[in-house]
Amino acid sequence: MNQEQKYLFDLQGYIVLEQIVPPALVAACNAVLDRFETMHPGNYPAPLVLGQERTPENLYISNIIEGDDALLPLMELSELLDAVECVTGGPFRLNHTYTIYRWGGGYTGMHMHGTPILPKCQYHCRNGQMVSTLTKAVFPMLDCGPDDGCFAVIPGAHKSNFIKPWGSHPDENPPLQPVPARAGDVILFTEALTHGSTVNVSGRPRRTLYYCYSIGYMPDWGGQHLRFSPGFADRLSPSQQEIIALK
Numbered sequence: 445m446n447q448e449q450k451y452l453f454d455l456q457g458y459i460v461l462e463q464i465v466p467p468a469l470v471a472a473c474n475a476v477l478d479r480f481e482t483m484h485p486g487n488y489p490a491p492l493v494l495g496q497e498r499t500p501e502n503l504y505i506s507n508i509i510e511g512d513d514a515l516l517p518l519m520e521l522s523e524l525l526d527a528v529e530c531v532t533g534g535p536f537r538l539n540h541t542y543t544i545y546r547w548g549g550g551y552t553g554m555h556m557h558g559t560p561i562l563p564k565c566q567y568h569c570r571n572g573q574m575v576s577t578l579t580k581a582v583f584p585m586l587d588c589g590p591d592d593g594c595f596a597v598i599p600g601a602h603k604s605n606f607i608k609p610w611g612s613h614p615d616e617n618p619p620l621q622p623v624p625a626r627a628g629d630v631i632l633f634t635e636a637l638t639h640g641s642t643v644n645v646s647g648r649p650r651r652t653l654y655y656c657y658s659i660g661y662m663p664d665w666g667g668q669h670l671r672f673s674p675g676f677a678d679r680l681s682p683s684q685q686e687i688i689a690l691k
Contacts, residue, residue, distance in 0.1 A: 454569050457567070469518070473653065477585060491507045491671060493669045504542060504543070505543050506540075506670050524630055525687075536658065538688045541656065543654065546650035551642065554638055557602075557636070558601055564658075577635075580655070581632055581655045584651070584652050586650065596639065601638035612640070614643055620642070
């Protein structure tokens with residue numbers, strides 16, 4: 445990360461790494477997501493599972509990286525890993541992955557915060573070293589703007605000292621900042637940041653992959669049945685095995 449990126453991540457709680465995913469990789473990932481979009485959940489290969497109940501507005505699939513080897517290269521993009529290492533402040537590992545599809549009316553409610561402190565989602569910076577215990581990479585697989593239900597945040601809320609005074613619906617949060625991004629971009633943010641999405645009012649689909657990197661000693665996330673299967677490492681290259689290992 446350069447000095448501007450470090451400044452902005454510490455200030456805002458997120459940055460956008462523009463066009464670091466090659467177009468061919470975006471296309472390969474979209475082909476996989478096309479397949480799972482129409483697949484009955486009972487036919488998902490283990491350990492893929494619905495992380496939330498499917499609705500006409502929402503599809504959330506846990507452990508998506510194990511669905512197809514075409515998704516593996518996203519975990520080790522060099523520019524991404526450089527940034528994750530910088531903001532983690534120590535050894536890190538890929539903790540879990542999932543995908544979210546949104547359609548008309550769908551949104552993610554605003555959640556997480558700097559106060560009260562959550563054990564698995566902390567952020568601080570001391571003597572120029574950032575420590576984000578859980579850092580997420582958001583991969584838009586389609587261009588996504590505010591009307592499409594794009595990722596949205598309350599900038600700086602990862603360092604807030606007071607409880608958020610508003611509800612979870614995006615429209616209830618006056619400081620909400622949409623973060624539009626294109627396919628090929630990566631939005632990197634600390635999980636301590638208050639985040640969610642705008643409401644999809646365009647009717648165009650939103651399709652995103654989430655690769656979530658924790659400080660090395662953190663246990664698996666656990667929520668939404670997020671975990672790696674015992675044999676997953678056997679499918680990975682040595683460098684990829686390092687990324688999922690407890691370091």
